[in-house]
Amino acid sequence: MKSYRVAMLGCRSRGTSAARAYHAHPRIQVVGLCDLVQERLDTLGDELGVSTRFADLDEMIRQTQPDLVAIPTGTEFHYPLAMRVLEHGVNIEVEKPMCTDLAEADEVLAKAQAQGVRVAVHHQGRVGGSMRTMARAYAEGRIGKLRYIYASDKGYYGGYGLMNIGVHLLNYVIKFAGHCRSLTATALTAGHLITPEDVIPSANGMGTIAGENITATLQHDDNVTTNLLLHRFPVVDSTASGIQLFGTEGRMIWRSPGIWWLPTPHFLPDEEHGNWQALEEEAPDHYDPNGPANLDDYWFAEEWVRALDEGRDHEASGIEGRHVMEIMMGVFESAAYGTRIHLPQTQRDHPLVRWRREHGLGDPAPMPRPYYDWLAAEDHRLGRTTS
Numbered sequence: 001m002k003s004y005r006v007a008m009l010g011c012r013s014r015g016t017s018a019a020r021a022y023h024a025h026p027r028i029q030v031v032g033l034c035d036l037v038q039e040r041l042d043t044l045g046d047e048l049g050v051s052t053r054f055a056d057l058d059e060m061i062r063q064t065q066p067d068l069v070a071i072p073t074g075t076e077f078h079y080p081l082a083m084r085v086l087e088h089g090v091n092i093e094v095e096k097p098m099c100t101d102l103a104e105a106d107e108v109l110a111k112a113q114a115q116g117v118r119v120a121v122h123h124q125g126r127v128g129g130s131m132r133t134m135a136r137a138y139a140e141g142r143i144g145k146l147r148y149i150y151a152s153d154k155g156y157y158g159g160y161g162l163m164n165i166g167v168h169l170l171n172y173v174i175k176f177a178g179h180c181r182s183l184t185a186t187a188l189t190a191g192h193l194i195t196p197e198d199v200i201p202s203a204n205g206m207g208t209i210a211g212e213n214i215t216a217t218l219q220h221d222d223n224v225t226t227n228l229l230l231h232r233f234p235v236v237d238s239t240a241s242g243i244q245l246f247g248t249e250g251r252m253i254w255r256s257p258g259i260w261w262l263p264t265p266h267f268l269p270d271e272e273h274g275n276w277q278a279l280e281e282e283a284p285d286h287y288d289p290n291g292p293a294n295l296d297d298y299w300f301a302e303e304w305v306r307a308l309d310e311g312r313d314h315e316a317s318g319i320e321g322r323h324v325m326e327i328m329m330g331v332f333e334s335a336a337y338g339t340r341i342h343l344p345q346t347q348r349d350h351p352l353v354r355w356r357r358e359h360g361l362g363d364p365a366p367m368p369r370p371y372y373d374w375l376a377a378e379d380h381r382l383g384r385t386t387s
């Protein structure tokens with residue numbers, strides 16, 4: 001059986017997690033590591049026993065001849081690095097979100113197509129243990145026919161939550177409901193509908209955002225709709241994030257730390273109608289639950305092996321990643337202009353940047369990169385703090 005060669009461009013948090021999963025997979029070899037910071041290269045290289053370490057990505061690709069280059073770097077670097085790596089005619093994966101606007105995502109996909117290679121976005125949950133379990137239960141007919149999905153994030157500032165966590169949730173949503181055809185969204189900042197002055201740079205380099213509390217309604221095919229909530233809570237709480245599927249015969253919920261099935265579509269859980277039942281997360285039989293690899297990252301690696309074996313795209317492909325970006329940009333556009341947005345949109349520039357320009361405003365003032373410093377700056381802009 002062929003084994004695949006993976007090179008890592010970025011060796012900090014996400015690079016380490018992905019590299020551990022690739023390293024643990026029996027049919028994948030981590031053949032090279034690249035980082036600008038020597039200490040990170042050495043820490044990961046020593047852990048995995050990989051001695052081919054580089055500061056220059058072009059050199060790494062030339063010397064190691066990988067099948068796939070993973071790009072787990074800050075979001076603002078996904079586009080330039082993806083374009084540079086694609087010059088080598090190699091498959092790529094970028095961390096999520098794919099890029100910061102649709103024009104960038106289009107260029108990455110066009111370049112990959114011209115080079116005859118594949119793109120995936122590291123939405124590991126899309127192919128992970130929980131979503132596989134839900135997909136199997138759905139295929140078995142446990143909730144009947146899907147009619148509605150509810151999704152909510154962890155309580156980040158809404159626009160940032162959309163780019164950071166909404167991007168994962170939307171991938172789960174389209175796994176079950178298919179692509180989004182149109183949407184509407186309402187975004188509030190400090191209790192008022194957003195204005196062009198509320199358009200600000202995202203924390204952590206995720207482009208341009210707006211809205212402290214965002215509520216969006218998505219229309220899919222086959223009578224299915226989704227409500228997506230990105231509301232700022234006083235405290236960010238992972239257990240608030242999840243999706244719930246409502247079918248004609250039951251409901252299913254995924255929320256950290258598990259998946260539950262309720263065999264009744266409307267009623268409260270009770271003895272007559274049934275109670276919530278926990279479903280077990282699926283894992284590949286060669287996965288070691290006591291090893292260092294995260295299960296969803298491991299599934300993501302396994303899906304690469306299956307996709308490359310079968311000569312097809314990864315399920316979390318660039319096309320899917322771009323569609324999620326179309327939804328996210330559509331949410332911003334609908335909230336800004338107060339209109340229904342039909343997807344895919346023909347205007348591919350960032351709608352919030354366009355909106356500001358139309359109101360005679362230039363680029364918003366820079367803000368801190370780390371989330372909590374950024375949040376403090378935003379609270380200050382909104383007059384909530386004086387210092």
Ligand SMILES: NC(=O)c1ccc[n+]([C@@H]2O[C@H](COP(=O)([O-])OP(=O)(O)OC[C@H]3O[C@@H](n4cnc5c(N)ncnc54)[C@H](O)[C@@H]3O)[C@@H](O)[C@H]2O)c1
Nearest residue numbers: 010011012013014015034035036037073074075095096097
């Ligand atoms: N999939 C998930 O569950 C998940 C979770 C958290 C974050 N993310 C995403 O991961 C990304 C951030 O990952 P991170 O926190 O590990 O990023 P990071 O910025 O902390 O680390 C990136 C590493 O890449 C290196 N690097 C950057 N440019 C380089 C270049 N040109 N050549 C060589 N090395 C270079 C940096 O030195 C750094 O060590 C974001 O896009 C974020 O949205 C995904």
